[in-house]
Amino acid sequence: MTTTVVPDSVAPDPNVAPVVAVSLNDSNERPPASTPSCHREIVSLQDVTFSYGSQHVMDNVNFVVRERDFVGLIGSNGAGKTTLLRMIVGLLRPTSGEIKLFGTPMSRFKEWQLIGYVPQRNHFNPLFPATVREVVLSGLYGRRKLLRRSTKEDHLRAEDALKTLKIGDLAEKRIGELSGGQQQRVFLARALINNPKLLILDEPMSGIDTETQNNFFNLLLHMHKKHNITFLMVSHDLDMVRSYLGEAPRAKSGKLSFHVRHSHDLEDCVETDLLHSLRQEG
Numbered sequence: 001m002t003t004t005v006v007p008d009s010v011a012p013d014p015n016v017a018p019v020v021a022v023s024l025n026d027s028n029e030r031p032p033a034s035t036p037s038c039h040r041e042i043v044s045l046q047d048v049t050f051s052y053g054s055q056h057v058m059d060n061v062n063f064v065v066r067e068r069d070f071v072g073l074i075g076s077n078g079a080g081k082t083t084l085l086r087m088i089v090g091l092l093r094p095t096s097g098e099i100k101l102f103g104t105p106m107s108r109f110k111e112w113q114l115i116g117y118v119p120q121r122n123h124f125n126p127l128f129p130a131t132v133r134e135v136v137l138s139g140l141y142g143r144r145k146l147l148r149r150s151t152k153e154d155h156l157r158a159e160d161a162l163k164t165l166k167i168g169d170l171a172e173k174r175i176g177e178l179s180g181g182q183q184q185r186v187f188l189a190r191a192l193i194n195n196p197k198l199l200i201l202d203e204p205m206s207g208i209d210t211e212t213q214n215n216f217f218n219l220l221l222h223m224h225k226k227h228n229i230t231f232l233m234v235s236h237d238l239d240m241v242r243s244y245l246g247e248a249p250r251a252k253s254g255k256l257s258f259h260v261r262h263s264h265d266l267e268d269c270v271e272t273d274l275l276h277s278l279r280q281e282g
């Protein structure tokens with residue numbers, strides 16, 4: 001099955017426009033000499049500047065996301081949050097500056113399975129021709145494997161992801177028939193299927209009811225605290241973000257604010273298979 005729901009390539013649209021990066025805490029820029037091996041640099045933004053044509057969006061953004069950080073990216077409408085996430089997942093190219101992923105410059109980075117990405121909510125036509133299972137499976141295919149056939153192991157992983165997100169009973173439904181909250185679960189399952197180290201979420205809670213939002217957020221916090229997942233999440237729900245990440249941003253860049261909380265729950269650097277661990281916990 002080769003259904004691709006999330007666009008895997010976007011023509012870069014270079015251009016103009018500034019904002020200044022101000023680090024409020026230089027511990028973000030300079031790790032202590034004895035940084036443990038499970039606190040490595042996951043995303044490094046170095047003087048990242050971006051414009052769409054003549055429209056400046058951001059200028060000289062510097063920031064580092066470390067392993068086990070939960071980073072909340074806050075900013076007003078049009079501040080450039082989605083644009084920044086799209087650069088980090090390789091869908092847009094910075095006008096200037098450099099992005100490194102897991103210590104490797106973006107141009108040489110190939111391990112895209114380490115990154116799960118849930119874009120801003122799409123509104124699907126109810127007739128969109130993909131089932132929930134196909135959408136989840138498409139998370140495995142990556143950029144270079146779009147045309148490969150799915151294996152038995154792929155299907156087992158999809159099953160795991162569906163059960164973890166409690167959407168197993170929706171597997172054969174068309175994605176467009178689902179409610180907003182159900183669709184968000186499907187896209188989180190799609191992002192989790194590769195057992196990623198970094199999850200990038202663009203307003204994952206928008207348009208879903210408060211109870212579902214709380215459940216969803218608690219699931220994310222659990223993954224952060226207990227399963228070593230690093231998060232970069234855009235959210236407009238300031239109360240929810242601040243309740244976990246604190247009032248004060250770690251860094252500011254123009255209209256963008258980065259709130260950070262580091263997980264210290266597990267001090268060893270044990271690797272776990274996220275889907276299996278979550279299922280075992282029920």
Ligand SMILES: Nc1ncnc2c1ncn2[C@@H]1O[C@H](COP(=O)(O)OP(=O)(O)OP(=O)(O)O)[C@@H](O)[C@H]1O
Nearest residue numbers: 013052055057075076077078079080081082083084
């Ligand atoms: N494809 C595009 N072409 C031209 N301009 C764009 C494009 N996408 C976004 N922009 C503009 O770039 C700026 C940043 O947009 P972006 O979507 O990154 O902001 P955002 O912070 O995610 O906003 P929101 O909170 O509303 O989702 C906005 O002014 C927007 O109008």
